[in-house]
Amino acid sequence: MDSFEFNKIAGAFLFALLTTTVIGYAGNALVHPKALAKNAFAIDASAVAAAPATGAPAAAAKIDPVAPLLAAATADAGKSVAQRQCGSCHTFDKGGKNNVGPNLWSVVTRTKGVVDGFKYSGAMQAAGKQAGDDGKWSYENLNHFLANPKAYVAGTTMGFAGLRSAQDRANVIAFLRGQSDSPAPLP
Numbered sequence: 510m511d512s513f514e515f516n517k518i519a520g521a522f523l524f525a526l527l528t529t530t531v532i533g534y535a536g537n538a539l540v541h542p543k544a545l546a547k548n549a550f551a552i553d554a555s556a557v558a559a560a561p562a563t564g565a566p567a568a569a570a571k572i573d574p575v576a577p578l579l580a581a582a583t584a585d586a587g588k589s590v591a592q593r594q595c596g597s598c599h600t601f602d603k604g605g606k607n608n609v610g611p612n613l614w615s616v617v618t619r620t621k622g623v624v625d626g627f628k629y630s631g632a633m634q635a636a637g638k639q640a641g642d643d644g645k646w647s648y649e650n651l652n653h654f655l656a657n658p659k660a661y662v663a664g665t666t667m668g669f670a671g672l673r674s675a676q677d678r679a680n681v682i683a684f685l686r687g688q689s690d691s692p693a694p695l696p
Contacts, residue, residue: 574649575649578675578679579682579683579696582683587679587684587685591684595681607624607627611627615690617682617685619646620644648695651682652679655678656678
């Protein structure tokens with residue numbers, strides 16, 4: 510390639526850069542963009558606990574027991590929340606396929622970290638073998654996990670922040686309980 514060819518390529522690049530810059534300035538002059546006085550989407554910053562400056566993990570928030578809430582929980586409300594919050598990664602049908610996350614059919618009382626054809630993270634596999642735990646998903650285990658998956662199973666690859674509302678968690682658990690051939694008895 511001779512120098513004349515290089516100059517044409519460099520000139521075309523500089524002309525394109527100059528053109529986009531001029532169009533950007535002209536567009537801003539015509540539209541007059543304004544900064545919003547408040548955010549369009551409200552973010553509840555109180556639900557996010559800041560980690561201490563020492564770099565140590567923040568203390569886990571106290572989670573209320575789910576058993577009293579299950580009495581008033583509705584599976585229909587839980588289905589709505591589950592489909593909206595979990596449906597992009599999980600399926601709920603009997604014999605359903607695994608997606609990014611495992612199929613959740615009959616998850617209540619199922620052994621943690623075990624679904625045929627799904628590769629769990631090492632942290633989730635280890636969660637099934639925790640001391641003082643029978644290794645199965647109980648109502649309380651699910652409540653704590655749905656509140657904050659990364660705090661309950663440190664090192665999980667699940668990218669879900671959790672459900673802050675205790676009633677939403679109870680509704681989802683009531684829905685998941687019904688997704689079984691023989692639902693587990695309520696506590």
